[in-house]
Amino acid sequence: xxxxxxxxxxxxxxxxxxxxxxxxxxxxxxxxxxxxxxxxxxxxxxxxxxxxxxxxxxxxxxxxxxxxxxxxxxxxxxxxxxxxxxxxxxxxxxxxxxxxxxxxxxxxxxxxxxxxxxxxxxxxxxxxxxxxxxxxxxxxxxxx
Numbered sequence: 001x002x003x004x005x006x007x008x009x010x011x012x013x014x015x016x017x018x019x020x021x022x023x024x025x026x027x028x029x030x031x032x033x034x035x036x037x038x039x040x041x042x043x044x045x046x047x048x049x050x051x052x053x054x055x056x057x058x059x060x061x062x063x064x065x066x067x068x069x070x071x072x073x074x075x076x077x078x079x080x081x082x083x084x085x086x087x088x089x090x091x092x093x094x095x096x097x098x099x100x101x102x103x104x105x106x107x108x109x110x111x112x113x114x115x116x117x118x119x120x121x122x123x124x125x126x127x128x129x130x131x132x133x134x135x136x137x138x139x140x141x142x143x144x
Contacts, residue, residue: 003089006081009034009044011074014053014130015137018069024062044081051080069134075126089121090114 016033017025027038027045034041045063048054053076055066065072083089092111096103137143 004081004083006044006047007078007083009036009040010048010077010081011130011133013041013044013048013063014065014069014072014077015134017054017063017065018130018134019137019143021065025064026061027063030063047081048077051076053077053080069131070129072130073126074128074130074133075122077130078122078125084118089118 012034013025013030016030020029023029027041030045031038031041045054045056049056049063049066052066053072054063056063092107092114096106098104
């Protein structure tokens with residue numbers, strides 16, 4: 001199991017909108033970069049719009065950032081695209097054998113550990129902005 005690819009696609013969309021800020025970032029254009037169907041992009045853009053991260057106008061092609069890139073953290077994107085529900089990043093198997101000492105205790109033992117790990121991940125994502133991602137791409141591509 002892994003975190004939904006909506007997360008990386010959401011970051012990809014925001015980064016490309018910024019890098020293409022002098023152009024028009026249509027769902028077709030964005031889909032070409034992500035290498036997916038424009039319908040997938042429109043769905044994720046709708047999620048990003050719902051979180052206040054992008055602006056789109058009916059009848060006008062292209063998405064724009066709704067806030068400064070430096071103010072958008074990876075945690076904002078993570079939440080916007082519904083990667084996971086609160087305290088549910090890690091799944092725990094259901095119905096372990098209650099006649100086994102491990103089966104009886106495994107859930108109570110590992111669930112708190114998983115919650116701590118999820119909190120740490122989310123805190124880490126909150127410390128990185130999408131601007132940091134864009135700056136790294138610009139550096140790698142020598143874009144001015």
